[in-house]
Amino acid sequence: MKTMELRLTVNGNPQVWDIAPGDLLLDVLRREGYFGVKRGCETGECGACTVLVDGKAINSCLMFAAQAEGREVVTIEGIAQDGRLDPLQEAFLDHGAVQCGFCTGGMIVGAKALLDRHPHPTEDQVREALSGHLCRCTGYKKPVEAVLAAAGRKEAAR
Amino acid sequence: MNTRTVVGQNLRKVDGNKLVTGGAAFTDDIHIPGMLYGKILPSPYAHARIRRIDTTKARALQGVHAVLTYRDVPRVPHTTAGQAWPEPSPYDTYLLDSKVRFVGDRVAAVAAETRAIAERAIKLIEVDYEVLPAVLDIEQAMAPGAPVIHDEPDSTRIFDRERNIAGYILREIGSVDKGFREADCIIEREFRTHRQQHAMLEPHVTICWIDPDGRLVIRSSTQVPYHCRRQVAMILQLPVSRVHVIKPRIGGGFGGKQEMLLEDICGALTLAARRPVKIEYTREEEFYMARSRHPQVLRMKIGAKRDGTIVASQLTVLATTGAYGSHSTTVQGNTGSKVLPLYRTGNMRFECHVVYTNAPVAGAFRGYGCPQGFFAQETLVDEIAAELGIDPLEFHRRNVIRLGDIDRLSAQLGEGKEGLPRVIRSCGLPECMERAAKAIGWSQKRAVSRNGHSARPRGVGMACTMQGSGIAGVDWASAFLKMNEDGSFYLQVGASDVGAGADTVLSQIAAQTLGVTLDKIVITSGDTDITPFDVGAYASSTTIISGGAVKKAAEKVRAQVLQLAAKLLDVAVENLDCGNNEIFSLTEPRRSVAISDLAMHAMYKEKVQIMDGASHFNTDSPPPFCATFAEVEVDTETGQVDVLHLATAVDPGTAINPMQAEGQVEGAVTQGLGYALTEELVLDSEGRPVNPNFLDYKIFSAKDMPKLTTILVQTDEPLGPFGAKSISEVPINGPAPAIANAIFHAVGVRIRKLPIRPEEVLRELRSADAQQAEEVLAR
16 A cells, blocks of 8 residues: 555644555554544434544544645544643533543534534534434433533523 | 432443443444454345355355355354343244345355445345245234135244244133123224334444453443343353453444344354454444334223222233234233233233234334333323323322232233232332323313314323333342442443443442442443453343342442451441441540441451342332323324423332433433334335435434423332332333324324324325214205
């Protein structure tokens, strides 16, 4: 397989990786040890592989790794700063929003993208942002509450 | 006794941190040098014999290290159902066979250096199929002349292979004939349910390797590590001692992983290639090559007196298990034993045929036969209540099982054999009904007669359901605890946390019993080399059965701790208690020792390892109870049903962690909602899946969800640790009948087929309109 060089930043660290032109960003990230990026469907339907690319939440299974050239990628492993959990992560734990945890990483990354854009979202905005993240365990109520709580809102979700 | 500072508290999950930070916790989160990629060649036909299979080209492909067909592996009849030995499911499955019985059945398997090579290799396998007539229709399977799906002579425990009957059940208590003679109102209806998929976010995945001692290691996303070890050992003809099963974190199971599904073939490829091998289902494969909920045709008849007292109920079920009989009689047995006894009548009859068809295989799925049965029963009861002019809530109040009742049908219908009677020792059902009714606004909303004049009328409906807590006399578990010198404890359990929070709940039970904070418990679960036996995560058993084992083990260890503290503090042991990481005298509060100091003393002065283990089982299966209330809005132009609100009240006994218990309810309700409205794996006329992806198989997203109200009605169950029963399954049963009943309240039509699609609702609405028009004309 012909290889090419990919230069990008992952969770703030510059990386140079050998990839094949057809490699998906999902596969390359997992190959490099970013196991928090999950393979749930490989067709962009479940959201478990969500990462931030230049601040935007994208399904890494739908993006060629080569397209990340020169970009800043943030995975779930990069959400906590200096060993301190992000308020979203704290809220997911406090609100019982984590069950099996397989969709959790992608969901937190997706919520992070929302809160970066809208620090005080409405419940409908949260639900819209999470609608690309399928979860089979929670029924979404507690994840929605967690995102609202991380944004400083205390009320229960519907 | 110390007050409960750990049990009953909304504590964070003990494994939560690694999950919110993307820690490498799941089966596939590991790199093993030299690992190969396994791939299964699925059958393109629903029923065929392999005349000739040529693997020459596949074997010649560079990077291919093993190719297996039925000629290369031992032929050992078995069941893939992860059940306690001897499994009550037929032994009708083979690692690989010369016959295929559904689209997706295994034809061959390869292991290659990359996924791409493996995918290319299976395409190079040349197969000459003798295509056989297939039977896909559940009602045709037993017909004379139907193709015989299991004509192989070596399968065992099949009820009647010539007629494709995997299993048959007939049980009666009292006399339904006598009961129906006493009835003033008898209604009999037919209901149909469909094929729902588990759709857990992590597909099935297994990695196998041979360790330096030559033992086969299986790292797998399984709910049943111990059953898996036993089954794989039997199929690959290895001693159990040469197999080591590791269950890492599981990305959801819901029964789909109560199945030995990939472990045998992955192990066989590993032994053949002498290299580590991984097999992971793609999402598409997960939809049709894994398991599903058994479709059923249910004919139910209930008789009641004018005052609403139910005097007899009879349920006749025709179910299909697909091509293999995994969980066939046990799931269907539940459809009778956990559903009919909700009502107090002494006259009940349950009959069921479970048939093979050339369809994807059904198996265990949260609810385990109950969602089908309760859909029929609770929809029919709503109809009887309407017929008698009794409010459904009042009808339920008069008829449901009560504290002190004995359910005798369960005594007749155990796990594939005679069971044990169920005594109701805790029952919060009356309160569940009242509180959920209040949450939905029942009395106000039922008082409004159908607002059928609106284009989008609304209605409310209800259902009551129950389940079990472990399989009586079958499920058992064990736990082991040892103390470390800092006063922390290692807790080792065979239980398998599937994501429902068992590791946390079991740790809470241990911490509470030992009088320590939760951070003092370090848990390891589901590793057959390290942890003691547990049947696994199924049948709503973990909290009550595994929790019971943990409590017993912790009590033994606590006794050792107190004994040593008595000596150290010079206080009589009966005057000692522990709590908040201390052991203290009840009579002289100044006399106390920190658990960490005691631990240091035990290890380096006394030179004893404080440790103990225990096993646990129950001879009864206390039911958790649930009341589900739904409010819907029906678009009479399109048939679209919007669920506005689902209020669910559950009696789980004591909730060890109420926040987690609520999460179980909300997740189950959401799956029940999908079962009711949208989720169905559709097959075409050749048995091929039409919608094996998340776009065409619709599970609810955050945006689609109705308002959810969750109410825990806690009771104290004498057979459970700290009074706990179970919670994770029961709430899935209620949404379908509650929604169907709400639709009736809204628009006056009865829906008896799942899922409730707009076109079905519209058809019913139009036929009701046509009937009305005829009646008007006739006048």
